[in-house]
Amino acid sequence: MSVKVLTANRLTDGEAVWLGANGEWLEHIDGALIARHAEAVTALEEAGKAAIKSNLVIDVNVIDVEERGTNLYPLRLRERIRQLGPTIRLDLGKQAEKPKATAA
């Protein structure tokens, strides 16, 4: 079943980040706050607006993900590439720290 998480890019360096369950912006999707119903999605959107106002992040978006075991799997390829890094340079991006993952 598809659920939603909140993602953005960090203001200072553009790094892809996800809003964590602890309210912090995380550099990896693991631990992202999951919205499972409409009210929770609205709360995510409100959190996004607040984060923009506080100048922590830019380009904030709610995205669809699937829970696969303990992992979160973004449904769009675009988001999977953001999650990991360029598929043509496995030595770059977050995947360089997480060798097990595949983007596409």
Add this chain to the structure above:
Amino acid sequence: MYRYDEFDHAFVSARVDQFKDQVERRLAGELTEDQFRPLRLMNGVYLQLHAYMLRVAIPYGTLSSRQMRKLAHIARHYDRGYGHFTTRQNLQYNWPALKDMPKVLDELASVEMHALQTSGNCIRNVTADHFAGAAADEVADPRPYAEILRQWSSMHPEFSYLPRKFKIAVTGAERDRAAIQVHDIGLHLKKNATGEIGFAVYVGGGQGRTPMVAKKIRDFLPVEDLLSYTTAIMRVYNLNGRRDNKYKARIKILVHETGTEELTRQVEAEFRVLKETDLKLPQKDVDAIDSYFAPPSLPVRPEGWSELAAARKADHAFSAWVDQNVTPHKNPDYGVVTISLKPIGGIPGDATDAQMDLVADIAEKFSQDEIRVSHEQNLVLPHVAIADLRIVYDLLLTDGLATANAGLITDIIACPGLDYCALANARSIPVAQRISERFGKPERQSDIGELKIKISGCINACGHHHVGHIGILGVEKKGEELYQISLGGSGDEICTIGDITGRGFSSEEIVDAVETIVDRYLEIRTDKEETFLTTYRRVGAAPFKDALYSEAANAA
């Protein structure tokens, strides 16, 4: 090469200081993103999928060794050790941090470079033939005129907020290597019957979601009228171009909707008003700019030809590289060397910091300190003595820069696509890599001959797919990448937009589909001399569609 004067230095330095202040205010929260976005874009700073991207302007694709070394230095210290040369003769860094941008712009300014007007609805970096000032078939060097246009258009108060971005390209030879007919304004430098230099003027070309070939509105414009006539075009566009719909805002739509005849009438009417104003170029000013681009004094090196013959006999790979990557120079003792940034299976247009440094060293010693960036995402050494080709080749070999494929099927243009770009719908680079691997054997490429494949990861067409002999457009359909093929496009002097073949192909199918097209071409060409494009123009799309879709149908 052009060198900054005091005004240029002060201007760029002031812009760096201004942007430094804007970045500081943004990071301190004094500017919102909505306020800051247009400011960062004016300085070439985009946000992509993984990080910010900085697009550095390389006016008319010309670089000195010192400038190339600086680009390498920036790649090493502020990025991840590489840069990406683009289809607009620029360089993009994929990973710089916002907080470092002012320092990077300071570094660029120290070698007379900047990132101004590489984004936004202004007149973008002016592009030109990458063989300018060197090619044997050139009538005149287009770069002085590109430089005049650069100076005129930089921060032009009237044209900084156009309906949409605006691209100008200049070529100085009959053979159009600058794709001028797919630019907003294309200028073809030529001589008239009395031997005077002037321009044929094309307007309203472009790619993107509505591809159009430019219309010629002047067959011969005297040099002195370059700025007044260009201003006349810009004024007609700025006044009448649509601002209500960004997809209809380029000048090509205005030309199409107004009609070429009426648009020409409007431009000529505006030109009559401007012709005798201070926009008229004084010859002494043209001469002053021209002097920066004076041909280098090239020593006589006749010994090269016999040395070359012997070296070619001794090494087939070197000989193939000379055949493919060396173009005739004005001076018979010299050649123009294309450095392929398309290693087999590699990423089109990417160069590491070490490769940039190597090219800078080679250019300094063997090419009059000059380097060019081509819109086909390669580098060029414009003035290499025939006698030095062997040593230049050996040096290029040391870092994977001697691939003998200029103009062949593996010399593929590809935009960054969904691996980096926030606008992309599909990946481009992996498709290019797989095609390159499929056709990578030298004998096979040589047998196929000239064939330009161009790949874009979205309808914005940064990968020039509309003018690819084989064009590939990536789209997203039902969450999957899908690739649409077009055939018969060409960006040269006989400019055509490719015809879409039909339904698209999945990522798994696309390389086989390209091979099917190539195999059909090899079956039906009259002989090896008939190129893919000539064959396509002779037979049309039907044989290729038949091969593509009947095979697919059979397989299903």
